[in-house]
Amino acid sequence: MDTDADARVAAGVTALSERSTERAGDEFTRAAWLSLADPRSDEELSPFADEDRGWVGEGLRWLVVAAVSYRVAGREARASRRGVEGIAVARDLQTTRSHPAQRACLDEFVADFRVAAGMDDADAAYRTAADAYREAGDAVDDPHRLATSPLFRAAAAPIEQVARGPANGEIAVEWDDLHGSDPSDPGAFLARRATYKRQRFPSLLDRVVDAGRLAAPRGTTEYGNDSFRCPDCDSTDVNWIAGRTLCLRCSAPMARA
Known part of the structure; x- marks a missing residue:
């Protein structure tokens, strides 16, 4: 069932296809707000519910993409506001989550917002997220299930979208890039996400900003x-x-x- 948030995402994708990147940022912002307020409209799920799937991730995803869109459009101040907003939301959501790996994923989002908005201290933020994942490892029974849950998939989506442009539309960030090789060590397996992004997301985004064009999601x-x-x-x-x-x-x- 399509939702109001889906309609705003579609409008954002249309704006990207028309090279109207600031308008795309506006539409993705609206999608984010709608998704955060009502992450599962068919279930009346509160965004503050301590649930194990992390449906609020979609709202955070679109805030990151909104910040990226504004950066590409040359609207640095608007990108910065989305970054500040996204960090505040992620930090607040951390206080409602009991699972340490979900809290670590929200740390990962904080770092993503710093990159997307062109803010300082992104490197340190990714290191914080990686450390949080390692510390959460003992609490993770099934890292594959966790890494494919809505919260974690949403956190992977912005870098995957950004990477498409320099790669001629192809998939340039693979599952193996974002995760360690040994799921029997859940902490290291998940920490790879933050380490890879720390190494790659800033430079990928710089290339997209320089090109002045953001690819649509795949x-x-x-x-x-x-x-x-x-x-x-x-x-x-x-x-x-x-x-x-x-x-x-x-x-x-x-x-x-």
Whole structure:
């Protein structure tokens, strides 16, 4: 079932496809606010509920993407405000979570907001998150299940989206990049997320800001679909995302050939 937040995400994706990046930031901000207020509208779930899936992650995700959008649009002050807002929300949500790994993931979000908004101390924030994951390791029974829960998937999404642009629309951040090689050591397995982002997210975002273009998120894709052709780059590789049909390569709206 589509929600009001889904509609705002779709509007943000449309804005990205039209190279209206500040408008995309506005729409993703609205999506974030709606998602944070009502993370599971069909279940009337409070964002402050101490639940094990972390449905509030989607709201935080879109705040990060909003900050990135404003950075790409050259609206540094607006990006900074989203960063400050996101850090405050993540810190507040930490006080409502009992599981230390979820609290560590919120530390990871804090670091993401610092990068996305161009704020200081991102490196230290990622190190804090990595340490928190290591300390939480003994409380994690199934790191794979945790890492694929909504909170953790939402925390992975912004860097995955940002990385698409410099990679010609391809998947440039893989599961193995974000996680350690040994799930039998849950703390190290999860700490890899923060370490990888510390090493890669700032430089990836710098490249996107310099290019002045943020790729849309990746959805369902198909290569060489001759029914569609990109009017901007002539590609026939398609990305279906948020009800929109976009070019996999450059995120422009696709037209039927």
